[in-house]
Amino acid sequence: QKEVEQDPGPLSVPEGAIVSLNCTYSNSAFQYFMWYRQYSRKGPELLMYTYSSGNKEDGRFTAQVDKSSKYISLFIRDSQPSDSATYLCAMSAADRGSTLGRLYFGRGTQLTVWP
Amino acid sequence: SAVISQKPSRDICQRGTSLTIQCQVDSQVTMMFWYRQQPGQSLTLIATANQGSEATYESGFVIDKFPISRPNLTFSTLTVSNMSPEDSSIYLCSVAFLLDSKETQYFGPGTRLLVL
Numbered sequence: 001q002k003e004v005e006q007d008p009g010p011l012s013v014p015e016g017a018i019v020s021l022n023c024t025y026s027n028s029a030f031q032y033f034m035w036y037r038q039y040s041r042k043g044p045e046l047l048m049y050t051y052s053s054g055n056k057e058d059g060r061f062t063a064q065v066d067k068s069s070k071y072i073s074l075f076i077r078d079s080q081p082s083d084s085a086t087y088l089c090a091m092s093a094a095d096r097g098s099t100l101g102r103l104y105f106g107r108g109t110q111l112t113v114w115p
Numbered sequence: 116s117a118v119i120s121q122k123p124s125r126d127i128c129q130r131g132t133s134l135t136i137q138c139q140v141d142s143q144v145t146m147m148f149w150y151r152q153q154p155g156q157s158l159t160l161i162a163t164a165n166q167g168s169e170a171t172y173e174s175g176f177v178i179d180k181f182p183i184s185r186p187n188l189t190f191s192t193l194t195v196s197n198m199s200p201e202d203s204s205i206y207l208c209s210v211a212f213l214l215d216s217k218e219t220q221y222f223g224p225g226t227r228l229l230v231l
Contacts (some may be wrong), residue, residue: 001156003159006157008155033218034219036222040222041224041225041227042225043119043207043224043225044158044207044222045222046219046220046221049145049219057126073230088157088158090158090220094218102160102163102173103158103164103220104161105157105159107155107156107157108157
């Protein structure tokens with residue numbers, strides 16, 4: 001079993017739709033949870049960053065972490081064609097205040113938002 | 116955040132040859148990482164490169180195949196040695212950086228390698 005599971009999609013939605021992207025994980029030691037966005041032929045770009053459980057909102061993006069279920073989500077409201085990219089979840093088992101060290105990534109979900 | 120550049124951005128190489136990939140950061144960072152991203156696969160950490168010490172390799176990756184240099188706090192190189200078509204991949208460097216007093220990792224644009 002991989003440490004981080006993510007449905008690769010592809011996911012195709014119309015402009016304005018609410019998008020839900022998800023990852024599950026098996027290592028209960030994971031404390032830091034990140035979402036990266038990767039446009040075609042570019043490196044991953046940090047989108048959201050959360051520690052432990054709970055929600056975090058940034059504009060149209062909301063990240064949720066449910067440690068009891070080992071499940072994280074990224075919601076995109078009012079999706080735009082410019083949101084078309086691959087979204088990767090990443091996790092770290094580092095303690096709070098420690099260096100992150102190794103990140104464990106999902107395979108990425110390819111999202112297309114059509115006008 | 117840090118600005119990270121990689122050279123070359125892409126290359127096509129013959130099997131049996133070696134390629135050195137450079138990673139340059141616009142500020143001093145302690146920890147740099149090298150990842151491989153194969154089509155349809157998650158990012159896989161190759162090694163962690165800290166300035167002033169030997170790189171630490173992950174399981175499945177060895178120094179003879181992927182030698183790494185880290186001569187200062189803004190620069191690192193990864194060499195892919197004795198290449199085979201299985202080494203065709205995107206190679207990414209990343210750096211550990213503080214964001215809102217919390218450490219996270221930022222990535223360079225990647226080097227696309229095709230081995231024939």
